[in-house]
Amino acid sequence: MTQERDGPTLGVERLIGRVLIALTYLSVALLVVGVGLMLGAGISPVAGGPGLDLATLGSEVVALGPAGFLWLGLLAVMAAPISRVILAAVAYARRGDWQMVGIAVGILSIIVIGVATAGAATV
Secondary structure, three states: OOOOOOHHHHHHHHHHHHHHHHHHHHHHHHHHHHHHHHHHOOOOOOOOOOOOOHHHHHHHHHOOOHHHHHHHHHHHHHHHHHHHHHHHHHHHHHHOOHHHHHHHHHHHHHHHHHHHHHHHHHO
16 A cells, blocks of 8 residues: 655655755764774774763864764764654644644653653763
């Protein structure tokens, strides 16, 4: 059974696909730069590194610190599926499919709870 797709649905799926592709390329590029900077500084990529500090992330990138690029790359990897759920929720809301909006909001709530509890566990 094939389901016909209307124009707006296909357009949203293409937008979501482009966003996921862009975030994937961005994350890979940031991770490659971070690993390259680590190797250039004589740091082993498997040796571990500093924890995430959002307050110093920008200055770390400006200073060409490897940790800044690695953390930005990892954040971009995490942003990809989250942005997909957000874009889908917006598309469902525009179509009036409130059951699917509820499911998307539920998924986002689970992600937020997971991030919050992980952050609380590391403090």
